[in-house]
Amino acid sequence: MVEKRVGAKKPAIVVVDDDPAVLQAIARDLRQQYGDRFRIVRADSGAIALEAVQQLKLRSNTIALFLVDQRMPGMSGVEFLTEAIAIFPLAKRALLTAYADTNAAIDSINHTQLDYYLLKPWDPPEEKLYPVVDDLLHDWQAKFKPEFQGVKVISDRWSPDSHHLRDFLARNQVPYRWLDIENNHEAQQLVTYAGEKNNPCLPLVLLPSGEKLVKPSPAELAQQVGMQTEATKPFYDLVIVGGGPAGLAAAVYGASEGLRTVMIEREAPGGQAGTSSRIENYLGFPVGLSGSDLARRAVTQAKRFGVEILTPQEATSIRVEDNYRIITLSDRSEISCHAMILAMGVSWRRLTVPQIDRFTGAGVYYGAAQTEAEACRDEDVYVVGGANSAGQAAMHFSKYASRVRILVRGESLTKSMSQYLIDQIEDTANIEVLPFHSVLEAKGNNRLEAILVKDSQNDQIKTFDTNSLFIFIGATPSTDWLDGVIERDERGFIYTGPDVGKDLPWPLERDRFLLETNMPGIFAVGDVRHGSIKRVASGVGEGSICVQFVHRHLADV
Structure with missing residues (x-):
């Protein structure tokens, strides 16, 4: 049996004891004194308590204190604490012991870094329980950093599906935290607690409620985070x-x-x-x-x-x-x-060179400077394009990357970039502009590892090792769905006002408005x-x- 109370995410005090009377009494005393500030979670065995602890981790809850009976069948208090502190290492730990168990409690001070042990009974709690718990909680509070409460996305860095979801969340102003499954121990823990360890299907999205979404679409994720996807009126x-x-x-x-x-x-x-x-x-x-x-x-x-x-x-x-x-x-x-x-x-115009589509979302990105910048720390980043969007991205990447190279087909940036950006780029030591350079091919296995680039001044082919290529090469309208209804030019842009064909019928007496x-x-x-x-x-x-x-x-x- 485990008691879980739904409500605001207060830090938890977890109480574990196999004696129902003792468990009820200690939970009652703790709730009376701390219930306004802490959530009291009680369990009658170490195994059940461990499941509850894992679920609290999935829901981004925080545990302030473990208060655990030592002598329990199946899993002793010390055995439980050994596993539980791997999940919440900053939580305070105290054992409830009978006089005969004090030696085990003393031994566990070294093995599980036990903070305190309490002898049963603890009556009156005002003298024997609350002062000890107060001291432990004050010590915990002094070092406490609140757990991130938003959406968590777990994946590897090179997952196109993950990039798409993270870009969607970032652009829609939804707070989220990305955890790299390859390098982050917490990510590996959460995948296990979510029941996906043996067959991880990533990206895995964890909602603040603890609910998991496996490879969700942006529309599915939008509904779960409270975004409106349907009109309320016809x-x-x-x-x-x-x-x-x-x-x-x-x-x-x-x-x-x-x-x-x-x-x-x-x-x-x-x-x-x-x-x-x-x-x-x-x-x-x-x-x-x-x-x-x-x-x-x-x-x-x-x-x-x-x-x-x-x-x-x-x-x-x-x-x-x-x-x-x-x-x-x-x-x-x-x-x-x-x-x-x-x-x-x-939308950003696609670069059409061999292998480039294969690595889209896995080292090749269109836009996405803000989503991917942190992952590019201390790396070489390549930006393709010579307009303001490329310059703004290069300036942003320069704060993270060791070097940013801008590849420009023309002789300089002056034809398409604002002068203020050109001046900033020239004053930034780790940005280099390579004129007359264009990408010929992308190379790699499961992710981008290098690009082949041609210098049109001397026809030299160069190979640049990189994991990050960001493309800003103009834009195309997405207006094919307007075929047969709205008149457009040869590139798909919509004609308005005086640009609309004179021979097209106009059913109204008034003239067509400018837009x-x-x-x-x-x-x-x-x-x-x-x-x-x-x-x-x-x-x-x-x-x-x-x-x-x-x-x-x-x-x-």
Whole structure:
């Protein structure tokens, strides 16, 4: 029998005794004196107590004190403590002993680093129990560091599935801790306690409740951590597809002006800008801010005005029926609205060289500077690209890596990177820019181990040993799902306003608005729009302005 009380995660005092009367009495006395600050967990055998201790570890609970009877069948108190302190090595340890067991208690001081032993009976507790426990708990509290209470992801560093989950959690502002199964003893313990030791299927995700998820999808994980993935209404005034700066700005302005608004984001609010480690030219932030900070502030603001944000959720098709625009989602549900803003942004363009896809998520990454930076400590990191995103990533990696090399196809960074970033890179000792260099091939076994690079000035082929290649080589829109409905250019960017083909039918008496597509009431803003300026501030501006066009459209509905 083991007693477990559900509630706030107070530090635990674990009491173990095979005598029911003694167990009940000691638990009663401890609860009366310490129940407001500590959780009292009692067990009637060492084996059952050990299972409870393992479950407390899985749930990220902390044990402050073990108070254990010495003479128990099956597993003595000293034997139990020997195993339990391997799980919670900082917990204080005390034995409950009869007078005849004092020699065993004294011997265990050396073997299990016993802190104290108490003789039975302990009446009155005010004199014989509480002073001893007070002293032990005060000593424990002085050295106590709270256990991380968020999501834990256990995997090896080179797991693409793990990278995908960690990137998803980080970009959605969900606190998590990554434990490397190859180098972290705690990770190996938790896998065992979760019952996955003999056939570990990683990544293993442990929730604060102690529940485990084996190789979950982002959607499954999102539901478990409390993210909204389904709309609460069938109809909205405004549906926004995409949660980058443009979409978030539209959501804030739309909802603040009374429109029932829902935003659909397939990965994480913030979009591509949300992956930037430092944005230093955004108005109003003289020392800069990270993309994740910008996304967090915008999401908080949008939710304060009542915006529903569905993440991760993906739009798969749209259609128009009379005055309604209807969007179908990846779970086959539908949402209808009078006005829609397409703000899907863009995705990183893939590098097409031999073996590169094989190592995506296992040494080759698109974006992900913040997720993977800590793992690159004291290593050589290679960044491909010459625009601001590559420069921001290089500056971020320079804080961790021993050396960062930027591979640029052209002769310099000046054609595509802001001058402030170029100046910072030149002033950073461990960043090296290699112009006229391009990646030819990736090499390795189960993970990236080296890259072949060509210097186009002299046609020299070089081999660079590395475990980390980060790619920032432009962007492509994900708009194939709009085929046959929304007019786009040859690269997939959406035409709006005067760029829409003159020969396309227009059913309304009014003229097409500046940010309106070929379909009335469907607008496009931000990086996904043909001819847009690829800057965060520009996207925010377009999203804000577009809401005024939405109001004018709704006035005619």
